[in-house]
Amino acid sequence: xxxxxxxxxxxxxxxxxxxxxxxxxxxxxxxxxxxxxxxxxxxxxxxxxxxxxxxxxxxxxxxxxxxxxxxxxxxxxxxxxxxxxxxxxxxxxxxxxxxxxxxxxxxxxxxxxxxxxxxxxxxxxxxxxxxxxxxxxxxxxxxxxxxxxxxxxxxxxxxxxxxxxxxxxxxxxxxxxxxxxxxxxxxxxxxxxxxxxxxxxx
Amino acid sequence: xxxxxxxxxxxxxxxxxxxxxxxxxxxxxxxxxxxxxxxxxxxxxxxxxxxxxxxxxxxxxxxxxxxxxxxxxxxxxxxxxxxxxxxxxxxxxxxxxxxxxxxxxxxxxxxxxxxxxxxxxxxxxxxxxxxxxxxxxxxxxxxxxxxxxxxxxxxxxxxxxxxxxxxxxxxxxxxxxxxxxxxxxxxxxxxxxxxxxxxxxxxxxxxxxxxxxxxxxxxxxxxxxxxxxxxxxxxxxxxxxxxxxxxxxxxxxxxxxxxxxxxxxxxxxxxxxxxxxxxxxxxxxxxxxxxxxxxxxxxxx
Numbered sequence: 001x002x003x004x005x006x007x008x009x010x011x012x013x014x015x016x017x018x019x020x021x022x023x024x025x026x027x028x029x030x031x032x033x034x035x036x037x038x039x040x041x042x043x044x045x046x047x048x049x050x051x052x053x054x055x056x057x058x059x060x061x062x063x064x065x066x067x068x069x070x071x072x073x074x075x076x077x078x079x080x081x082x083x084x085x086x087x088x089x090x091x092x093x094x095x096x097x098x099x100x101x102x103x104x105x106x107x108x109x110x111x112x113x114x115x116x117x118x119x120x121x122x123x124x125x126x127x128x129x130x131x132x133x134x135x136x137x138x139x140x141x142x143x144x145x146x147x148x149x150x151x152x153x154x155x156x157x158x159x160x161x162x163x164x165x166x167x168x169x170x171x172x173x174x175x176x177x178x179x180x181x182x183x184x185x186x187x188x189x190x191x192x193x194x195x196x197x198x199x200x201x202x
Numbered sequence: 203x204x205x206x207x208x209x210x211x212x213x214x215x216x217x218x219x220x221x222x223x224x225x226x227x228x229x230x231x232x233x234x235x236x237x238x239x240x241x242x243x244x245x246x247x248x249x250x251x252x253x254x255x256x257x258x259x260x261x262x263x264x265x266x267x268x269x270x271x272x273x274x275x276x277x278x279x280x281x282x283x284x285x286x287x288x289x290x291x292x293x294x295x296x297x298x299x300x301x302x303x304x305x306x307x308x309x310x311x312x313x314x315x316x317x318x319x320x321x322x323x324x325x326x327x328x329x330x331x332x333x334x335x336x337x338x339x340x341x342x343x344x345x346x347x348x349x350x351x352x353x354x355x356x357x358x359x360x361x362x363x364x365x366x367x368x369x370x371x372x373x374x375x376x377x378x379x380x381x382x383x384x385x386x387x388x389x390x391x392x393x394x395x396x397x398x399x400x401x402x403x404x405x406x407x408x409x410x411x412x413x414x415x416x417x418x419x420x421x422x423x424x425x426x427x428x429x430x431x432x433x434x435x436x437x438x439x440x441x442x443x444x445x446x447x448x449x450x451x452x453x454x455x456x457x458x459x460x461x462x463x464x465x466x467x468x469x470x471x472x473x474x475x476x477x478x479x480x481x482x483x484x485x486x487x488x489x490x491x492x493x494x495x496x497x498x499x500x501x502x503x
Contacts, residue, residue: 011463012222012243014215039464055219056243056279063463086219098278118278124302125325127212128205146216147280147302185215 004033004200007047011039011063013055013087017184022051025192031201041068049081049200052088054146054182057118061091061107073109078174082111083195089178090116090149112176113155114168120150120180132181134162134170136198137190143169143181150180175199208325210347216280216303216327217348217415220244220438224428224459225282225417227251227442229265234273234281237445240455244280244302246440247273252309252356253443253484256494262310264292267299274300282329287500288314297326303348305329308499309355309442316503321345331419333366333497335373336396339406340503342414343398349412351436352497353420356443358486360427362497363420367434370416374406381407411435420497423448423483425461425474432465449482 004026008018015037022035038044052060064070073082073092084092090108095115097103104118121127124147132143143164151168154160162170162179169180177199183191206212223243228234234245249265250258264285274281280302285292287306292313296304306319308331318341321328327347332338338349351370353363380388381404389407393400405413418431419440428439439462445451457477464470489495 010222014218014221016221017218039467055221056223058238058279059223059241059243059459059463062241100275101278104278123274123300124216124280124327125297125300126207127216128207129209129211130205144211144215146212146219182215185211185218 004031004196005046005048006033006035006196006200007038007044007050008035009039009050009052009060009064009069009088010037011055012059013053014182014184015053018051018053018085021184021187021189022192022196025189025196028189029193029197031196033196039067041072044069044072049083049195051195052082052084052091053184054086054088057087057090057096058104058106060087064091064109065107070107070109073111077111078176081175081195081200082177083199084112084176084178085182085184086146086148086180089180090118092176092178094155112171112173112178113158114151114171114178115153116149117152118149119147121145121148123147130164132162132164132169134191136161137194141190142186142188144185145181146185148180172199213327213347214414217329220280220348220417221415222438222463224439224441224455224462226445226455227440228273228446230269231272231276233446233451234277236452237455238277238279240452241459242279242455243438244282245273245277246305247281247283247301248309251443251446252496253358253447254356255309256356264289264296264310267295270296270299270301284310285319286310287312288317288319290319293319293324297324301326303327303329307331308352308496312499315500318344318500318503329417331497332370333501334369335377335406336398337501338370338412338416339396339398339402342412343402346414348415348417350417350419350440353418353422354489354492355420355496356487357421357489357492358423358444358447358484359421359489360423360430361421362489363418363422363431364434366420366497367418367431367436371435374411377403377407378410422458423486424454424478425457425471428458429461429465429471432462438462443484447484448478450478454478454482
């Protein structure tokens with residue numbers, strides 16, 4: 001089988017953590033491939049899949065606009081595999097609001113048909129880890145939520161992968177996957193294996 | 203399983219989300235909004251910028267809670283605030299207020315020369331300054347979730363931050379070599395030298411880095427300063443007086459953010475550096491001219 005090229009968007013946030021766990025995921029899935037940090041459009045265009053890390057969505061979003069990567073995602077809408085975690089989910093979404101400040105008017109790709117609420121659980125003092133049930137990866141999973149967003153509503157094309165107390169925290173729509181939590185902060189690579197095997201390779 | 207708050211993973215994880223970003227010192231809502239618009243990952247609320255703390259003299263304390271609260275109500279990015287070294291109750295008050303992180307900072311007048319705050323008692327993550335590896339590890343053992351270089355705050359002079367970062371790096375290389383060689387006796391000797399546990403020294407040697415994120419702070423005033431610190435292996439940047447003591451804060455803040463993300467791309471760092479006017483940089487102070495060296499505060503503890 002050919003080698004899979006995965007990129008981790010390298011503007012801001014938990015970049016190295018995603019690189020590490022993606023490499024582990026490739027290894028554990030028995031696949032050959034390479035994982036690199038990418039920041040230029042040319043680097044993104046040759047990838048089989050892109051991971052957008054957690055961080056500050058306002059910062060990551062404006063760098064994506066600046067470099068043309070946001071437009072690339074808009075053009076390839078749903079056909080190019082992308083996985084966004086937390087801030088990465090926000091910058092993919094159709095609509096964003098902040099729990100306290102309301103509409104944020106921040107730039108997003110708008111290719112994931114969901115509306116999200118930023119900082120939905122509150123500030124850092126309300127950040128938490130908890131057990132989640134994610135049938136797509138075989139059941140129980142430890143989710144780490146840091147000033148996490150939540151998905152308020154989803155379009156008809158969107159499949160819900162996980163809920164926490166009824167609220168949506170992970171979704172998939174065609175080749176786009178997004179989680180409100182941070183798999184890169186755990187040592188469990190199953191979410192990344194799912195992205196590589198079911199979304200990139202399928 | 204019940205949701206757990208304030209765990210090591212949640213506290214250190216929050217700091218990891220700041221990586222490759224710029225955290226900016228602010229003293230008002232207006233400055234906080236400029237910082238947010240310019241692309242700061244977080245703001246640090248304080249009563250006076252470090253440069254003004256030097257000028258004012260007297261006792262520097264935590265910022266007024268109303269100002270911090272107002273900032274929290276007006277920006278969507280995380281809001282951090284400084285408390286005095288060892289001042290457990292300034293920290294308690296800030297945690298109660300709901301700030302996202304606390305900087306137990308040498309920029310403020312220390313409340314306890316012997317002991318820092320025992321940060322494991324808190325759910326809120328802490329950042330501490332350090333000049334060398336021993337100081338960094340002592341702070342981590344007390345529960346710090348992020349380390350930053352102390353540099354020399356309020357000077358606009360990056361030299362001390364460079365010195366502190368290089369020192370930490372070379373000491374980590376030393377620890378790494380000792381751990382790789384499995385020289386157990388030497389690991390014990392290092393633990394005694396640093397005055398921390400054997401386990402922590404071993405962990406650093408195995409990882410080849412600190413177990414928490416390590417930012418640059420103290421004297422960063424230009425995009426090139428930020429890129430320099432990132433090239434030395436820092437995970438991100440704090441800018442204190444450098445932005446709001448310059449005459450072009452908005453442009454400068456944007457430029458420093460750009461140079462931090464693209465530090466290894468000289469073309470973009472040059473573009474960032476072109477966005478600022480050196481005549482508008484803060485004048486800065488040579489470290490040898492200083493009466494007060496903030497970096498020495500709490501260093502022996």
